[in-house]
Amino acid sequence: GDSVTQMEGPVTLSEEACLTINCTYTATGYPSLFWYVQYPGEGLQLLLKATKADDKGSNKGFEATYRKETTSFHLEKGSVQVSDSAVYFCALKGSQGNLIFGKGTKLSVKP
């Protein structure tokens, strides 16, 4: 069945460091891909998405490119801030519109 695998955390970085969180997927066809973020004490929020191969999703300085050759959707940011500390979830959209999530990667950014 469809599944998402993302790198395990936690990830601890200093402010202004470069971030990459790896995500790969297994699915039939080419599903839409998403990154959701969960800030401390808050609900899941959509960070960015890509609906077809080679699309790049971007938001708040984060980017991810849909790579069908490597079935990947890695999340990147060139310079992280303390306010980026959160748990990040990679997800794909299943055939019924439901989302299938990875296990999440906790990011802590130190000043």
Next chain:
Amino acid sequence: GAGVSQTPSNKVTEKGKYVELRCDPISGHTALYWYRQSLGQGPEFLIYFQGTGAADDSGLPNDRFFAVRPEGSVSTLKIQRTERGDSAVYLCASSLLAGAGANVLTFGAGSRLTVL
């Protein structure tokens, strides 16, 4: 409403008790989803409603779990004879369209269930 509202935000119960969790989706959203998030894990799909009917309940773990959406808006997730393993955050999400053309899911803040 402006967002997806879930109540209660926290529920502590004893093993064997019955629990109801409520979700009030964004007005006009036809699709509604329930997920369960255990500590340190990603959300796991439970059930999906399109309108009043459950279009996919394949994620419900067993027959102690049941969900309804009688008028196509508010949904209630019902858990009978709760077990300690049911402790988790239960998330509700809604979207404007259902099926293959579904829009992005908007999540509520969740209901944290603790079974003692």
